Amino acid sequence: EAGVAQSPRYKIIEKRQSVAFWCNPISGHATLYWYQQILGQGPKLLIQFQNNGVVDDSQLPKDRFSAERLKGVDSTLKIQPAKLEDSAVYLCASSLSGGGRSETQYFGPGTRLLVL
Amino acid sequence: AQSVTQPDIHITVSEGASLELRCNYSYGATPYLFWYVQSPGQGLQLLLKYFSGDTLVQGIKGFEAEFKRSQSSFNLRKPSVHWSDAAEYFCAVVVPDTGRRALTFGSGTRLQVQP
Numbered sequence: 001e002a003g004v005a006q007s008p009r010y011k012i013i014e015k016r017q018s019v020a021f022w023c024n025p026i027s028g029h030a031t032l033y034w035y036q037q038i039l040g041q042g043p044k045l046l047i048q049f050q051n052n053g054v055v056d057d058s059q060l061p062k063d064r065f066s067a068e069r070l071k072g073v074d075s076t077l078k079i080q081p082a083k084l085e086d087s088a089v090y091l092c093a094s095s096l097s098g099g100g101r102s103e104t105q106y107f108g109p110g111t112r113l114l115v116l
Numbered sequence: 117a118q119s120v121t122q123p124d125i126h127i128t129v130s131e132g133a134s135l136e137l138r139c140n141y142s143y144g145a146t147p148y149l150f151w152y153v154q155s156p157g158q159g160l161q162l163l164l165k166y167f168s169g170d171t172l173v174q175g176i177k178g179f180e181a182e183f184k185r186s187q188s189s190f191n192l193r194k195p196s197v198h199w200s201d202a203a204e205y206f207c208a209v210v211v212p213d214t215g216r217r218a219l220t221f222g223s224g225t226r227l228q229v230q231p
Contacts, residue, residue, distance in 0.1 A: 044221070048217065103217055105219060106162065107159040108159055
């Protein structure tokens with residue numbers, strides 16, 4: 001079974017530029033998550049989708065970050081304009097989310113963003 | 117406040133020695149509990165998980181964890197560490213029946229293995 005795919009793996013941009021990340025979850029997984037992991041910290045949720053609807057975006061800086069999940073499968077996360085403090089690893093995860101053990105989340109390799 | 121605590125930021129053990137990484141949580145109900153490992157430049161790999169039932173959980177790579185309700189803990193153990201176990205380890209929780217399925221992570225414990 002294929003895992004969670006993410007691209008690009010690395011991105012370097014200058015502040016005030018825009019950037020987009022892409023995620024393809026495990027086939028059949030209803031829930032998709034984007035996490036931000038700043039160096040030396042644990043990942044923190046940015047946004048959670050259930051199928052193509054947003055469940056939780058309370059931690060998403062909506063003045064600069066946006067995300068969508070078209071047709072309930074792939075998702076893109078965009079930052080515009082980027083700030084220095086956005087330098088982090090952006091992790092995508094997915095889960096079946098039918099309750100109980102299906103809540104297990106599987107992570108992609110992440111996209112490492114450096115803002116100069 | 118609800119939280120996940122990993123008290124040890126950095127641990128160094130000798131190869132072949134036993135390992136215990138600590139995790140404590142502070143939630144009203146017993147959450148679902150997870151341990152993930154992250155090697156340099158890699159994503160997060162699930163080691164093991166606890167939902168209910170037997171409090172001693174076996175995972176991959178020879179790891180196990182024990183859930184202790186009285187201590188609100190879910191410590192990760194391995195009887196004999198290998199050099200390839202050097203990585204960052206994260207404890208994480210999901211609080212069931214809240215509608216919020218996102219993981220809340222501890223701050224991580226970096227494991228260094230000496231030859």
